Amino acid sequence: xxxxxxxxTHLNKTRGQQATLRCSPISGHTxxxxxxxxxxxxxxxxxxxxxxxxxxRGNFPPRFSGRQFPNYSSELNVNALExxxxxxxxxxxxxxxxxxxxxxxxxGTRLTVL
Amino acid sequence: GESVGLHLPxxxxxxxxxxxINCAYSNSASDYFIWYKQESGKGPQFIIDIRSxxxxxxxxxxxxxxxxxxxxxxxxxAATQPGDSAVYFCAENRxxxxxxxxxxGTRLSVLP
Numbered sequence: 001x002x003x004x005x006x007x008x009t010h011l012n013k014t015r016g017q018q019a020t021l022r023c024s025p026i027s028g029h030t031x032x033x034x035x036x037x038x039x040x041x042x043x044x045x046x047x048x049x050x051x052x053x054x055x056x057r058g059n060f061p062p063r064f065s066g067r068q069f070p071n072y073s074s075e076l077n078v079n080a081l082e083x084x085x086x087x088x089x090x091x092x093x094x095x096x097x098x099x100x101x102x103x104x105x106x107x108g109t110r111l112t113v114l
Numbered sequence: 115g116e117s118v119g120l121h122l123p124x125x126x127x128x129x130x131x132x133x134x135i136n137c138a139y140s141n142s143a144s145d146y147f148i149w150y151k152q153e154s155g156k157g158p159q160f161i162i163d164i165r166s167x168x169x170x171x172x173x174x175x176x177x178x179x180x181x182x183x184x185x186x187x188x189x190x191x192a193a194t195q196p197g198d199s200a201v202y203f204c205a206e207n208r209x210x211x212x213x214x215x216x217x218x219g220t221r222l223s224v225l226p
Contacts (some may be wrong), residue, residue, distance in 0.1 A: 004157075021203070022136055033213055042217055043214075044214040045214070045215070045216075048213050050169075056213060090158070092157075096121075099209075100165060102160055103148075105157035105158045108156075
């Protein structure tokens with residue numbers, strides 16, 4: 001069974017540009033989570049989608065947004081990129097209808113803002 | 115705000131020894147915990163989980179201990195191997211389907 005996949009693996013942008021990151025969850029998983037992992041830091045929760053709706057978001061500005069498609073894949077969009085947005089962006093998926101939901105992570109997208 | 119933290123940012127152990135990685139959490143409402151392992155260039159990988167109605171759970175070479183009284187979580191790795199070298203994160207979850215709160219991580223280095 002395929003795991004969580006993310007694309008692209010690496011993404012280089014300049015300040016002010018917009019970035020789009022993509023995630024495909026494990027088949028059968030309806031929840032998708034996005035995390036930011038800045039260099040040397042832990043994972044910071046960004047967004048949670050379930051059944052196509054945004055369920056929760058972390059303490060990030062509105063220029064971080066996303067969506068979940070009918071096939072449960074998801075996009076993370078970051079507008080007006082700033083240097084400090086450089087980080088590893090991790091996507092995780094889980095079954096949406098279980099109380100204790102193990103989250104399975106993808107390999108991440110390394111975003112570099114120059 | 116509330117957070118999950120780790121006592122030791124780095125841990126070096128000799129190959130074959132046992133490793134203990136500690137984690138403190140601050141939200142007594144948290145009822146589900148996971149330990150993740152992250153190797154360089156990869157996403158976090160599930161190691162073991164534990165629910166708040168348990169105080170110990172064992173996996174293959176790993177044991178997680180939960181002490182709700184002092185809000186402490188630990189991961190024990192038996193007979194540590196070079197392949198265990200990675201950053202280990204504890205994560206807490208307090209609501210159905212909610213995001214996990216991750217600690218900053220502990221880097222485990224296995225010495226030959």
